[in-house]
Amino acid sequence: MSSPSPSSPSSLTLKPMLDKLLMRHSLDAEDQAALLALPHTLRHLRPQELVVREDDVPKTACLLLSGFAIRHKFAGNGARQVFSIHLKGDIVDLHNSLLGFADHNVQTLTRVDAAFIPAPAIMDLAFSRPAIGKALWHDTLVDSSIFREWTLNVGRRDARSRTAHMLCEFALRLEAAGLGEQNEYELPMTQDQLADALGLTNVHVNRTLKGLRDEGLIEHNKRSVRIVDFATLAQVGDFDARYLHLVNARQLSKEIERATG
Amino acid sequence: MSSPSPSSPSSLTLKPMLDKLLMRHSLDAEDQAALLALPHTLRHLRPQELVVREDDVPKTACLLLSGFAIRHKFAGNGARQVFSIHLKGDIVDLHNSLLGFADHNVQTLTRVDAAFIPAPAIMDLAFSRPAIGKALWHDTLVDSSIFREWTLNVGRRDARSRTAHMLCEFALRLEAAGLGEQNEYELPMTQDQLADALGLTNVHVNRTLKGLRDEGLIEHNKRSVRIVDFATLAQVGDFDARYLHLVNARQLSKEIERATG
DNA sequence: CGACGATTTGAAATCAGTCAAGAGCAGTGG
DNA sequence: CCACTGCTCTTGACTGATTTCAAATCGTCG
Numbered sequence: 001m002s003s004p005s006p007s008s009p010s011s012l013t014l015k016p017m018l019d020k021l022l023m024r025h026s027l028d029a030e031d032q033a034a035l036l037a038l039p040h041t042l043r044h045l046r047p048q049e050l051v052v053r054e055d056d057v058p059k060t061a062c063l064l065l066s067g068f069a070i071r072h073k074f075a076g077n078g079a080r081q082v083f084s085i086h087l088k089g090d091i092v093d094l095h096n097s098l099l100g101f102a103d104h105n106v107q108t109l110t111r112v113d114a115a116f117i118p119a120p121a122i123m124d125l126a127f128s129r130p131a132i133g134k135a136l137w138h139d140t141l142v143d144s145s146i147f148r149e150w151t152l153n154v155g156r157r158d159a160r161s162r163t164a165h166m167l168c169e170f171a172l173r174l175e176a177a178g179l180g181e182q183n184e185y186e187l188p189m190t191q192d193q194l195a196d197a198l199g200l201t202n203v204h205v206n207r208t209l210k211g212l213r214d215e216g217l218i219e220h221n222k223r224s225v226r227i228v229d230f231a232t233l234a235q236v237g238d239f240d241a242r243y244l245h246l247v248n249a250r251q252l253s254k255e256i257e258r259a260t261g
Numbered sequence: 262m263s264s265p266s267p268s269s270p271s272s273l274t275l276k277p278m279l280d281k282l283l284m285r286h287s288l289d290a291e292d293q294a295a296l297l298a299l300p301h302t303l304r305h306l307r308p309q310e311l312v313v314r315e316d317d318v319p320k321t322a323c324l325l326l327s328g329f330a331i332r333h334k335f336a337g338n339g340a341r342q343v344f345s346i347h348l349k350g351d352i353v354d355l356h357n358s359l360l361g362f363a364d365h366n367v368q369t370l371t372r373v374d375a376a377f378i379p380a381p382a383i384m385d386l387a388f389s390r391p392a393i394g395k396a397l398w399h400d401t402l403v404d405s406s407i408f409r410e411w412t413l414n415v416g417r418r419d420a421r422s423r424t425a426h427m428l429c430e431f432a433l434r435l436e437a438a439g440l441g442e443q444n445e446y447e448l449p450m451t452q453d454q455l456a457d458a459l460g461l462t463n464v465h466v467n468r469t470l471k472g473l474r475d476e477g478l479i480e481h482n483k484r485s486v487r488i489v490d491f492a493t494l495a496q497v498g499d500f501d502a503r504y505l506h507l508v509n510a511r512q513l514s515k516e517i518e519r520a521t522g
Numbered sequence: 523c524g525a526c527g528a529t530t531t532g533a534a535a536t537c538a539g540t541c542a543a544g545a546g547c548a549g550t551g552g
Numbered sequence: 553c554c555a556c557t558g559c560t561c562t563t564g565a566c567t568g569a570t571t572t573c574a575a576a577t578c579g580t581c582g
Contacts, residue, residue, distance in 0.1 A: 071409070073409065073410075073413050075413055075417040075418055075499055077417070077418070077422075077499070079418075080417070081412055081413040081416045081417045083409050083412055095402050095405060095406075098395075098398065098399060099399070099402050099403070099506060100506070103406050103410075103503060103504045103506070104409060123391075123395070126394075127388065127394055133388055133394065134384070137359065137401070138360070140402060140405070141356050141360050142360070143405065144356060144401070144404065144405045145356070145364050145365075147405060147408040148332075148408055149364075150412055151342055151408060151411055151412045151415060152334050152336055152342040152344075154412060154415050155342045155415040155416075155459075155460030156338070156340040156341070156342045156460060157336055157338070157340075161338075198416075199416030199417060238338070242316075243364045245361070245364070
């Protein structure tokens with residue numbers, strides 16, 4: 001069984017977190033053991049379940065072991081903005097835990113297996129083992145970088161470019177997590193949710209996707225996305241992977257540059 | 262002399278950083294002394310000077326001692342998005358220093374006195390003194406919270422609300438730094454720069470400000486802004502100060518709620 | 523005074539939103 | 553097996569907020 005069950009916690013339950021950290025940082029055997037030994041409780045979450053609600057005072061951090069979740073917040077007019085999407089290995093509310101109270105919501109998109117780790121346990125580890133602390137801090141800063149890129153996306157790119165950009169981001173992040181390929185993956189969001197991430201309406205997202213389809217840049221039915229020509233889509237989306245701070249991002253962006261001239 | 266000069270570094274040069282951290286965290290005498298003793302070099306910067314350029318590999322973090330700076334990034338179409346504005350006491354590129362390379366630009370708005378602190382010195386302190394580490398980490402997360410709110414602002418509020426929101430944010434942050442009052446302050450940005458922060462055009466910012474003026478919500482000429490009725494402006498701007506994580510933010514938002522019913 | 527940048531205003535164009543209705547598809551229960 | 557329900561996706565016609573393009577005004581500084 002690849003998906004852990006709440007009834008059978010094991011020493012490898014937290015491995016997705018470790019794998020993700022090891023992509024960017026080197027941790028010695030003791031560091032790794034300490035991370036895997038973090039106390040936690042496992043929970044299954046249903047689709048659309050709120051993990052953290054704005055204003056909550058979270059005492060635990062939520063680590064995703066499978067499935068997808070988003071961060072979002074409502075404006076006073078009822079409109080919602082999605083800030084980021086999270087997947088296996090992401091600690092999804094270290095931000096809220098450390099800030100004292102939640103300034104945004106965290107909600108599942110799909111069914112999720114999650115490990116809830118007491119925030120003090122994480123902090124103790126972060127400051128008793130600097131390599132771990134740096135890795136975790138770094139990860140929260142990568143989140144920041146993605147927030148910034150989304151702001152740029154929403155503020156300064158038109159619908160076509162904006163949508164293409166997001167499809168490219170998903171492609172690389174899903175691939176990096178072993179959940180898809182750069183050119184083909186399952187999108188875990190409805191067009192409504194995509195609209196909330198893009199700062200558009202669902203109607204306009206639909207038309208924009210149709211446009212990209214008609215141009216022959218992507219194919220998609222239901223949630224399955226196939227990127228016919230990644231380099232061109234990246235060009236349309238003004239996509240430069242470096243903001244993702246993936247290990248191979250610089251290399252990727254160079255490849256794309258070479259491919260598109 | 263309140264503004265330090267490069268030619269006279271003293272043990273209190275870094276005090277603005279300490280003051281800002283002490284607003285949210287308690288640090289004992291040794292922590293405080295260690296922070297003030299951080300090695301640094303002082304530099305005057307001119308208006309519009311780039312502090313960090315996208316792709317740089319910064320080896321130092323830049324602490325603002327006076328003046329204003331912004332973080333921003335250009336889209337491929339030449340449009341620019343401003344992510345945040347920074348002022349006295351802010352460490353303006355801890356993000357970029359820790360991420361390994363800069364994924365965005367940092368640029369002064371005004372003349373600036375800055376202290377450049379070697380990144381390793383900060384990290385050593387952060388992990389040898391957990392109270393300092395938590396305070397610094399926390400600060401980078403507050404930056405994140407502001408990034409998120411700006412994304413919401415740009416993505417889901419109309420021009421009027423969006424502009425009002427930003428004027429409210431500036432009011433509180435400038436006041437918190439002792440650089441103005443909640444109802445009157447000097448805005449350090451041109452309408453062009455404001456437009457880049459709001460995801461609008463300078464023309465539309467101009468019209469929107471005129472609208473707020475005509476409604477009697479604000480008065481402004483040149484860079485000086487007077488907020489005639491903060492509670493109403495906050496309502497128009499859908500502004501809830503909690504995302505700023507100022508010590509008195511919760512209290513503030515309650516006061517506003519009470520005032521506007 | 524002249525130059526330059528910032529602000530202001532107008533008119534026309536356009537991108538994206540709104541409103542509304544229909545189609546496709548999955549799950550549920552009779 | 554089929555009708556029903558609900559949700560997502562799709563499309564059309566219309567509206568409107570914001571952009572674009574252009575030009576005039578204002579203020580500051582040399």
